[in-house]
Amino acid sequence: MSRVVVDVVLKPEISDPQGQAVLGALGRLGHSGVTSVRQGKHFVLEVDGTPDEAELKQIAETLLANPVIEDVELHLPTD
C-alpha cells in the first residue's frame, strides 16, 4: 500500500472568491502580513502495490482536476 497525494488549486488567472473571503477574515484577525490566499483541494489516495505514475497522472488530470481552470500537482511516495 502506498500513499499518493494530489493537490489541486485554481489557476492564477481564475479569481478565487473563497480564498479572498479567508484573506478578509485574516485581515480582521490582525494578520495583516498575509497578502494572498488561494484555496484548493488536497486528495490522499491509497494505492495497492507500486503506484503507476502514468495512471495516477491521468486520474489527477482527468477527474480530480479540471485543467480548464485548475492546476494539479501529483506527489508520489519518495521512500
Add this chain to the structure above:
Amino acid sequence: MRIGIITFPGSLDDVDAARAVRLAGGEPVALWHAEHDLKDVDAVVLPGGFSYGDYLRAGAIAARAPLMQDVVERAKQGLPVLGICNGFQVLCEAGLLPGALTRNSHLHFRNRDQVLVVERADTAWTHAYADGQRIVIPVKNGEGRYVAADADLDRLEGENRVVFRYADGNPNGSSRDIAGVTSEDGRVVGLMPHPEHAVEDLTGPSTDGLGFFTSVLKAVVAA
C-alpha cells in the same frame, strides 16, 4: 418528436424539463444516466439539480456517467443537446462546451428572475427568438460563475459562440456577463438560467422559456 431528459442521481428539474417539452408539443423520454441507451431520441436535455451533490466539482462526476459517453459521441454528429444549470456544468466538464462554472463571486446562492439578451438566434435551441431579444427566466445557482482564460474568452467571442448574456445585473460574477454558450455547430447549448421554469403563466415569471423547446422541435424536423 422524442426529446430525452437525462436523470442523474441528484437531478431536480427533470420533471419540469419533461413538462416543458410536452407543452411545446414534443414527447419527453426519460433517460437514465447509468444505461448506454439513448432510446432513439431526436435531442437531449440535461436538467438542473445537484448531481452527486456537487461533490468534487459541480457536474464533474455526472460527466463521467455511462450515458454521457453516448451523448458526447452523438453530439459530435449533430444531436441537439441542451444543458440547463447543472446540465450546463456537466456539458463543460464533459468537454462538449468550453469554459467552466465556479463558485459565485459573492459566494451566495442567487435565486431570482433574470433578464437575458439573446445573442444567437440561430442555434438549434434558440430559433424561436430574435437576435438582441430580451427574455426573463429564473436563475438559481451557487456555482454559476462562467470562467475561462482570457485568450479562450476572446476566441469564443471571435467565433460568436456566446448565446446569452445577463442584462440588468450579473447574478454570479460570470466573465463578460456570459449566461450561455454553444458548440461550434450551434447544436449544443448550455446556460445557467432555467427556461423550463418559464413555460406557464401560473408558475413562471413569463413564458419566455418555451421557445427553447419549440426551437429544437423545428431544428430536428429541418435536419
